[in-house]
Amino acid sequence: MTGQTIGVVGGAGWLGRSIAAALVGSGFVQPQSMILSSRSGKLREPVEALGDVRVTDDNRFLVAHSDVVILSVRPEDLASVHINVQDKLLISLVAGVPLADIQLFTGGTRVVRAMPNAALEIGKSYTPWLANEQVDAVSRSFVQQLFATCGYADEVADEAQLDYLTALSGTGPAYPALLAQTLYHDALAHGVSEHVARRAVNGVVLHASQLINQGRSFEELLETLKNYRGVSAAGIEGMLADGFERSVSGGVNRAFGVAQSKLFDVHKTRQG
Ligand SMILES: NC(=O)C1=CN([C@@H]2O[C@H](COP(=O)(O)OP(=O)(O)OC[C@H]3O[C@@H](n4cnc5c(N)ncnc54)[C@H](OP(=O)(O)O)[C@@H]3O)[C@@H](O)[C@H]2O)C=CC1
């Protein structure tokens, strides 16, 4: 357990309350050492796992009473966050805002960018993260432990990789949900009932996918299935021939472009 007090600006949101629930629920931090903020000063709905954590509408109060500040508001809401964290450890989850801009905006010296995904809600987020030079080895180890408590995590080499991974893994359920929806529509077009189509798609996307890394990698599974030279092979080869790789890679690269495009202009906003 950490002896640090952790504050989450935007702690009522999807990621903020999920991080808080994972950290409190695992015992990484005591509820009384966790502070969340939202504009209303309330959680939108009660989160049982959070116990009696403090919730405030005052971000400056949160910063004053926290050793570590996690910034978890949408890029377009950053302008409404008025904080000056100075030498406290600041961890930004905000997509599309570089370390240097976060540093300038929050007055922080020790700044980390981390990119979890929505699987945080079930304690299974993959979280790549990156720290600036002022973050020492002890704090880096703390950040790794914090995000390992929310799933699993890796420190990455540079900001370009973090932006790329925002597009690849930060998007979390987006691509599996798209695959599920595409398969569902195809099943409906073949006359399968909605009930059966949904169960069949869930059987593939939620359950069969769990065989990946249960003793076999995705490459091995694909090879094994292709070696039947039957139905699966035809499906896989048909999708590839119709541009599956180009479509997936094109989509991820468009998302990467947005992640790199600076979703918030720090120079238009003054902090104090
Ligand atoms: N969701 C995801 O899968 C991922 C999100 N991210 C990034 O994480 C950040 C948070 O995303 P997410 O949790 O999904 O967004 P949400 O909209 O669910 O949560 C953001 C929260 O910020 C609060 N908020 C807004 N302005 C302020 C303010 N001035 N002070 C205090 N709280 C404020 C809002 O609370 P209220 O309205 O009650 O004030 C809201 O609950 C975003 O920057 C996003 O880019 C990164 C990776 C994955």
Ligand SMILES: O=C(O)[C@@H]1CCC=N1
């Ligand atoms: O879509 C978004 O902008 C945020 C960042 C990654 C996931 N959700």
